[in-house]
Every structure is written in C-alpha cells, then in structure tokens.
Amino acid sequence: MSQPIPCPVCDSASSAFDVVDFNKSCEEMRGKFLPLACVPIYYYRCTACNFCFAPEFSSWTAEDYGNHIYNEDYILVDPEYVDVRPQANAKGMVSMLGAQKDQFRHLDYGGGSGLMSQLLKHDGWDSSSYDPFVNHDTDPTSLGKFDLITAYEVFEHVPDVRPLVTRLSKLLARHGIILFSTLTSDESIIPGQRLGWWYAAPRNGHISLFSKRSLVLLGEREGFKFGSFSSGFHAYWREIPSWASHLLRDA
Numbered sequence: 001m002s003q004p005i006p007c008p009v010c011d012s013a014s015s016a017f018d019v020v021d022f023n024k025s026c027e028e029m030r031g032k033f034l035p036l037a038c039v040p041i042y043y044y045r046c047t048a049c050n051f052c053f054a055p056e057f058s059s060w061t062a063e064d065y066g067n068h069i070y071n072e073d074y075i076l077v078d079p080e081y082v083d084v085r086p087q088a089n090a091k092g093m094v095s096m097l098g099a100q101k102d103q104f105r106h107l108d109y110g111g112g113s114g115l116m117s118q119l120l121k122h123d124g125w126d127s128s129s130y131d132p133f134v135n136h137d138t139d140p141t142s143l144g145k146f147d148l149i150t151a152y153e154v155f156e157h158v159p160d161v162r163p164l165v166t167r168l169s170k171l172l173a174r175h176g177i178i179l180f181s182t183l184t185s186d187e188s189i190i191p192g193q194r195l196g197w198w199y200a201a202p203r204n205g206h207i208s209l210f211s212k213r214s215l216v217l218l219g220e221r222e223g224f225k226f227g228s229f230s231s232g233f234h235a236y237w238r239e240i241p242s243w244a245s246h247l248l249r250d251a
C-alpha cells in the first residue's frame with residue numbers, strides 16, 4: 001500500500017495522504033460520532049490534479065457496498081437521503097429550468113428510488129430516473145439520449161470516475177448539459193494537514209474527493225467544458241442548448 005499508484009483521473013503517481021476510520025461519517029459535522037469500526041481506510045492524493053481517493057474501494061463489489069455502506073444503517077449517516085434531499089433537489093430544478101421544461105428530456109442519474117424524477121414528472125417534466133444500485137437489470141443506454149442529466153450525490157460515491165463520466169457522456173445529447181453535485185476539496189484538503197474534512201467520510205461512501213482541477217480534466221476526456229455554480233454544484237456541456245443559456249452564463 002505504501003507504493004505510489006496511478007491517479008484514477010490523470011494517471012500521475014499518487015501517494016498515501018492520510019488514514020481515517022471506516023466509520024468516519026458526514027454526521028460528525030453535526031457532532032454525531034459512530035463507534036470506531038477499527039478498519040483503517042487510506043486516502044491517496046494526486047499532486048498533479050489534487051484528486052483524493054480511497055483505493056480500498058476499487059475492488060469492492062456491488063454486494064460489498066450493499067453490505068457495508070448502503071445497508072439498513074445508511075440512513076443514520078445520511079438522514080436526508082430518503083425524501084428531504086430529493087424534494088429539495090426537485091424544487092431547485094424547477095426554479096432553475098421549470099420555465100423551459102417542454103424543451104428537454106431529463107434523466108436523474110443515480111436517483112435512488114426515483115423520487116425527484118417522480119416529483120418533476122408530476123410537474124409536467126419528461127423525466128426518468130436511473131440508479132445502478134436500484135435498476136440492476138436496465139442498460140442505461142437503452143433509455144436513449146437526454147438533453148439534461150442531473151447527478152446528485154453521485155461523483156463522490158464512485159471509485160471508477162472515468163467510466164462514470166464516459167457513461168454520462170454517452171447518455172447526453174450533443175446539445176445537452178450535465179448538472180451535478182459534489183463538494184470540491186480545494187479549500188479543505190491541505191498538504192501537511194490531517195484529513196479532518198467532514199466530507200471525507202468512508203461510512204457515507206465518500207470515496208472520491210474532487211478538486212476543481214480534477215473535474216476539469218475528467219470532463220476534457222469527453223470533450224466537456226466545465227463550470228461551477230458554487231463549491232458544491234457544477235456543470236459539464238459541449239454545446240450550450242438555448243434553453244440553458246441563462247444558467248451557464250453564471251457557471
């Protein structure tokens with residue numbers, strides 16, 4: 001484990017950065033601590049693109065994730081997962097793009113039970129949901145191409161980040177945009193300091209921690225331009241569709 005390994009984003013040699021307990025969760029931000037699992041999780045960091053990742057998880061199967069992370073206790077470390085967040089995200093989408101809803105097909109990638117998509121459909125959107133952990137038997141490419149893809153709370157949960165962006169790219173229409181959330185690490189993972197950042201939380205499945213540079217590089221591989229609305233909400237696109245021009249002016 002002490003040997004440098006290639007960065008999953010840019011292939012540069014990456015070395016071990018810090019180690020945290022498997023039970024480190026995002027709820028620690030609110031002062032809630034799980035008992036230690038006594039399982040060390042090493043995070044590596046690429047000094048070329050500042051991507052930070054936990055190589056341990058690249059060998060995990062879907063079953064491993066289901067047993068150890070996305071199990072019946074997941075709700076304890078992500079209490080807003082079931083309905084608070086999907087409702088808030090649907091509301092956010094309606095305020096951003098509700099007036100243009102007749103002009104695009106929408107896919108919520110990694111949409112869990114599909115609640116956000118259902119809420120948008122109820123509001124008249126052409127919206128579908130796909131989640132690799134839920135829709136095991138669906139080949140996402142069979143769903144066709146989408147003009148708008150949202151991916152909330154997806155990027156930081158995926159060990160193989162290049163295939164993720166390639167998959168999204170294949171699902172996106174030429175004039176389409178991907179809106180996605182993930183908190184960027186630029187101000188929070190500092191060389192010479194411990195990995196105390198609340199978002200670096202193996203128990204939540206936060207195994208890939210992105211700098212802005214790493215998101216730019218990942219997108220470039222698929223010919224995407226990149227922009228951010230905030231440190232937690234971002235966009236990829238090739239050609240800006242007219243219905244989204246008001247959004248991407250700000251990104």
Ligand SMILES: [Zn+2]
Pocket residue numbers: 007008009010011012046047048049050051214
């Ligand atoms: Zn890198």
